[in-house]
Amino acid sequence: MDQLNYNEQQQFQKIVEQKQMADFMRLYTSLVDRCFNDCVNDFTSEKLTDRENSCLTKCAEKFLKHSERVGTRFQEQNQKLMSQMRQ
Amino acid sequence: MDQLNYNEQQQFQKIVEQKQMADFMRLYTSLVDRCFNDCVNDFTSEKLTDRENSCLTKCAEKFLKHSERVGTRFQEQNQKLMSQMRQ
Amino acid sequence: MDQLNYNEQQQFQKIVEQKQMADFMRLYTSLVDRCFNDCVNDFTSEKLTDRENSCLTKCAEKFLKHSERVGTRFQEQNQKLMSQMRQ
Amino acid sequence: MSFLGFGSQPQISTEQKISAAEAELDMITTMFNQLLDSCYRKCFDKSYNTEDLTQNESLCIDRCVSKYFDANVKVSESMQTVGRSGVLQQKK
Amino acid sequence: MSFLGFGSQPQISTEQKISAAEAELDMITTMFNQLLDSCYRKCFDKSYNTEDLTQNESLCIDRCVSKYFDANVKVSESMQTVGRSGVLQQKK
């Protein structure tokens, strides 16, 4: 991004913000789908069982923590890669 | 959508129409892929066998019926959810 | 595309070029993901083993050759289909 | 069409409102397609003996959609809990 | 480049023609990527002993692409049948 001048950075920032909403929604819908697939397998009733409810909660929290840890490591690795490329 | 005024609704309607074509094509290509994966497994010839042809037809029709039923239920549930959120 | 006049073809060509970069990146990221999933399964260390490295190279080359062959056949079939539709 | 209540903030521009409505539409479409796929995998075998939905399959679809919406609410609550607890604060 | 005959209606605006051509291009790209993935799964094991395509794999690819196109036509016919029968009429 160093190659963009101030004006271009402003424009790009707008694009980034527009995408953040879409990114958040993608995270959300994929989380629902992932946890539904892993936790819900009983279709003898139309209500979630206690076990399914508990599984969904743990699945969602666990994935969000996973997501946070991967995010931190991803940024570290990305910075390492960039500094190698600049040498 | 109640928050959009008449003018905004017109603009949004145009976006919806543009997306419908893309949605239809996504349904179509995903249907081909799904039924191909489920039905076609013999690569000793380059022509579809009778069994594969019959499977493809049933798969496509079944999925479209599934899709229609899910659509109806989805709208019902969506309306239920919205009316709960407005309370 | 025969229905587009010269001016329209110019416009469309620009769209095609914009998409090519995105297509290439999609191929690239999906190739990384595919080969990582097939080749890397040992997480007792943070460095790739020799076996994993060799697998990644072969996987990438093999998929690119696959991709090239499918591309050639796809165009042939597409032309056959189009000429049938024009009859 | 206000699935998660987006677009309900006051005093935002036309452009922002349209853009929020579009994002919401995209999310509903994505969720519908995922649900379609998940309930298909949960409720069908792949023998394709018939092109009709059996009674069991129809019943399974209805329950599957219902449970998908409830799972949706549940996961949404978990995200809010995790969000409030600050676990994800440092992440942008 | 007129895979399913889109863009062949008379008297539509430049904008609509470009937009239809773009939708068609996107669909062909999507189909190509799906085909790439499906035929890879159908024709390869994942041992990766070599970076070359074996003769069997090459033959399998050719047949797989051919069958994918035929499946495409078959599914397209089914959609038209279902469409005409009105099963999907009430759905928007």
Add this chain to the structure above:
Amino acid sequence: MSFLGFGSQPQISTEQKISAAEAELDMITTMFNQLLDSCYRKCFDKSYNTEDLTQNESLCIDRCVSKYFDANVKVSESMQTVGRSGVLQQKK
């Protein structure tokens, strides 16, 4: 934010620079989401006895991300080798 060095060519227009930066952002987002999914599948069982990450899982995540980046470099090298060898020349 110059993952594969895009956007570093001299004398291109503002529009092209923004467009390249956007494509790069999209690629990083895609890669992040794939990595998220792959490392989840590699490092977790699906019993969900707890909502916390175990020490083993945390360690596995760290190594998985590290290996994913190395795999990324490896695959990128293979693409360049194949590109240079001309195998993919005739394909557009």
